[in-house]
Structure formats: C-alpha cells, structure tokens
Amino acid sequence: MEYRFAAFADLTAQERQALFDLIKSLGLSDQFSTLDEMVGLMDTEYGKGRRHVSAWAARPSGGAPEPAGCLAAITAEAVTQGYLYLTGLRLRQSDAGLLPGLVDAVLALPEVSGEPYRTIRLGLIPARPDLEAAAKEAGFRYLYKALEMRRPLGGRLPALPDGLRPEFRTVEPGAVGELIAVHNAAFTGGFNSALLTDEGALEWLGDRLGTGLVQIGYAGGRHVCHFIMRVEDGLADLETIGVVPERRGQGLARQALIRAFETLRARGDVSSVTLTVIDANRPALGLYRGAGFEVTKERSVWYERER
Numbered sequence: 111m112e113y114r115f116a117a118f119a120d121l122t123a124q125e126r127q128a129l130f131d132l133i134k135s136l137g138l139s140d141q142f143s144t145l146d147e148m149v150g151l152m153d154t155e156y157g158k159g160r161r162h163v164s165a166w167a168a169r170p171s172g173g174a175p176e177p178a179g180c181l182a183a184i185t186a187e188a189v190t191q192g193y194l195y196l197t198g199l200r201l202r203q204s205d206a207g208l209l210p211g212l213v214d215a216v217l218a219l220p221e222v223s224g225e226p227y228r229t230i231r232l233g234l235i236p237a238r239p240d241l242e243a244a245a246k247e248a249g250f251r252y253l254y255k256a257l258e259m260r261r262p263l264g265g266r267l268p269a270l271p272d273g274l275r276p277e278f279r280t281v282e283p284g285a286v287g288e289l290i291a292v293h294n295a296a297f298t299g300g301f302n303s304a305l306l307t308d309e310g311a312l313e314w315l316g317d318r319l320g321t322g323l324v325q326i327g328y329a330g331g332r333h334v335c336h337f338i339m340r341v342e343d344g345l346a347d348l349e350t351i352g353v354v355p356e357r358r359g360q361g362l363a364r365q366a367l368i369r370a371f372e373t374l375r376a377r378g379d380v381s382s383v384t385l386t387v388i389d390a391n392r393p394a395l396g397l398y399r400g401a402g403f404e405v406t407k408e409r410s411v412w413y414e415r416e417r
C-alpha cells in the first residue's frame with residue numbers, strides 16, 4: 111500500500127474531519143472530544159500542527175484518500191535534554207506495519223528535523239502491546255512502562271521511620287524558587303527528566319500554592335524533600351515525591367508520603383489516592399508498594415532509540 115504523509119497544518123478542513131473521525135473510531139483519545147479541541151491541541155503541543163504527521167491511503171474505489179494513522183513530535187526537551195518525544199500515535203493493529211514509515215515521516219518534517227536531539231523516545235499512550243513488534247521494527251528498544259497505582263486514603267500507613275524528622279511547610283505563592291531548587295535537585299538525571307522553571311512551576315501549580323497540596327520538608331535549615339498533589343472529585347493524585355540525592359535512603363520519602371496523607375485526611379473531601387510511577391524506578395515503586403498502593407493500569411509504554 112502506498113501512503114502519502116502530510117503535516118496536520120497542511121490538511122484541508124475535510125481531511126482534518128476525516129482524521130478526527132479515525133482517531134475517535136479507534137477510541138484511543140481522551141485528550142480531546144471535538145475537532146476544535148483537537149485543533150487546539152495541535153496549536154499548543156505540536157507547533158500549530160507542523161510537528162504532527164498523518165498517513166493517507168488512496169481508496170480502491172477512488173474518491174478522497176482515507177487516513178490510516180498519525181504520530182506527533184514534542185521538541186520541548188530537544189535543546190535542554192537532547193530528547194525528542196514521539197507521542198499521539200494512532201494506528202489500527204492491522205496497520206501496525208505503517209509505524210516505521212510514520213516515524214520516518216514525522217522525523218522528516220522541517221520543524222522536527224532541524225532540532226538538536228540525540229535520542230528519540232516513542233510513547234505508546236495508552237499502552238499498546240499489539241504494537242510492540244512494530245516499534246522494534248522501527249529500531250526502538252523497550253525503555254519502561256508508566257503504571258497507575260491506587261489505594262484508599264483510609265487504612266494503615268507505614269510507621270514513621272526513625273532518624274531525621276523534617277519540618278514540612280506549605281509552599282506559598284510567590285515562593286516557588288525553593289520548590290524549583292528541591293524539585294530539580296531530586297529529578298536531575300532521573301527517570302523524569304522534565305525540570306521546572308519559574309514559568310513552568312506557576313503554570314503547573316498556580317492555584318495549588320498556599321493550599322497544603324505542595325509542601326517542602328526541611329532538615330537542619332535546608333530543603334531535603336517535597337511533594338506535589340492535586341485533588342479533583344474526591345480523588346487525590348500524588349504527582350511528585352522527591353528527595354535530594356544526598357539524603358536518600360533515610361526514610362524521608364516515607365515521611366513525605368505520611369505527611370501528604372495527613373494533609374489529605376485533614377481536608378475530609380478525599381477518599382482515594384492515585385499516582386503514576388515508572389516500573390524501572392525501583393526506589394519509587396518500592397516506596398509506593400510499601401505504603402499499600404496497588405497497580406491498577408498500564409498507562410503507557412516507552413521505547414527509545416538513538417537519532
């Protein structure tokens with residue numbers, strides 16, 4: 111089968127509609143529910159649709175070509191970390207053989223090929239075990255899975271460990287500098303390479319500052335750990351727990367977790383806690399399992415290859 115590849119920005123209105131219909135028929139997208147929302151996502155995430163490619167096949171009966179699949183590139187970390195992320199893959203299992211062609215096509219987009227990345231990370235979101243062989247065919251090797259974990263807010267927590275007792279303080283609006291320092295110290299070189307900037311922190315945390323959902327633990331006058339949560343509809347999501355590298359293995363993460371649970375229990379509007387963890391992050395997985403979290407879902411699978 112011959113395919114034509116086209117950037118989203120260059121599609122006609124009818125083609126956009128056809129691509130939207132394909133994605134919806136695959137039932138794979140919870141990121142948008144209308145065509146307008148999909149266009150909005152292109153504007154914000156994918157360079158106004160110039161970093162998003164779709165494959166188009168001629169119909170045997172003639173008529174307008176039909177969409178077969180699509181893939182997009184996120185370049186935000188190409189300069190800072192050397193990573194290019196490929197996400198938004200939408201493909202039927204029967205079209206899995208198209209994956210290498212889609213990868214080549216998205217890498218060839220002018221807005222992507224000029225970026226200084228060294229490593230390509232391909233994310234299958236949600237996890238698609240049926241596309242594993244195709245990812246290998248395109249030169250990728252398995253990197254890790256992102257797992258969703260959950261536990262009720264009630265019930266027993268691990269005992270407070272002996273030793274260092276940090277003092278936890280709520281991060282107030284206007285004081286994100288300290289948060290950025292502890293977050294970036296904890297995450298540099300780790301599994302989640304996205305580091306915080308002033309602007310990014312405010313955009314991410316905005317109205318949660320000052321509420322107790324974002325706290326830093328101090329010991330000996332220095333920040334040593336932090337946690338970040340969000341609460342929606344009775345559900346808390348523990349987005350981040352971090353400990354500065356020189357203080358790990360002393361029970362600080364466990365104390366941060368206990369403090370986070372105490373904070374949520376005091377609110378009275380939360381029944382369960384979820385989080386997402388990478389299976390290769392053994393310390394984090396051990397921390398969460400030890401606190402009674404159980405895996406509920408494989409959220410995504412990540413593959414990697416060099417440029």
Ligand SMILES: CC(C)(COP(=O)(O)OP(=O)(O)OC[C@H]1O[C@@H](n2cnc3c(N)ncnc32)[C@H](O)[C@@H]1OP(=O)(O)O)[C@@H](O)C(=O)NCCC(=O)NCCS
Pocket residue numbers: 296297300301349350351352353354357358359360361362363364365387391392393394395396397398400
């Ligand atoms: C994950 C992290 C928060 C753990 O912090 P920590 O203070 O070293 O953890 P603790 O000392 O409180 O240990 C708590 C539990 O975590 C697990 N754990 C911690 N370090 C571990 C390691 N090196 N290997 C395996 N399990 C480990 C254990 O289950 C431990 O319980 P135990 O002591 O009863 O065995 C820390 O390594 C970190 O900041 N990593 C980078 C940021 C990150 O990945 N955060 C999690 C994802 S958001």
